[in-house]
Amino acid sequence: MAGVKRLGRTEALACALAGLVVLAAPVALAMPKYRNQAVVQFHYDRDNPLWQLDRRVMACTYCHVKDTGGPPWNSFGEALRSAFRADAEAGKHSKFPQVLFSVLQAGGDADGDSYPDVLEVFARTLPGDPKSKPTQPAADLQASFEKAGGLAQYAPGK
Secondary structure (H helix, E strand, O other): OOOOOOOOHHHHHHHHHHHHHHHHHHHHHOOOHHHHHHHHHOOOOOOOOOHHHOOOOOOHHHOEOOOOOOOOEOHHHHHHHHHHHHHHHOOOOOOHHHHHHHHHHOOOOOOOOOOOHHHHHHHOOOOOOOOOOOOOOHHHHHHHHHHOOHHHHHOOOO
16 A cells, blocks of 8 residues: 555554553543542532542542552541441441541541531531631631531532
8 A cells, every 4th residue: 555654563562552541541530439429529529520630629638648648547537437447337338428428427627626527628628637727717617508508518419
């Protein structure tokens, strides 16, 4: 065939590798399952059509000490792990969204910054980092939270 150039072995390998990179990119960029579920449950996906590819929507440091995730967990992550253990010991075997909701329902302040975890979720600050806290006074934030639907807005399936 005139005008058709055959690729050499090196060129073919390079093309195949490039194809694999393109196909694997969405998987590599995708957020872990639990974080995806939390983003939707907390409504952080609203107003961002590319939220699944945007790690700023919910940083790993929401639950982990390191910004790359994995152990160790911060105080909020440990609260979730503890809730999972308690749930399993009670024989419930609840799914992540329900366990997450139960942690918020408990009204704890994992990082001890005087803002309950649920208010930090509402304010989009990090409930496991005492340096990350809402700028609004707690009473004002609580009033805004209640007006927006209170704890019920974070119930699984809402």
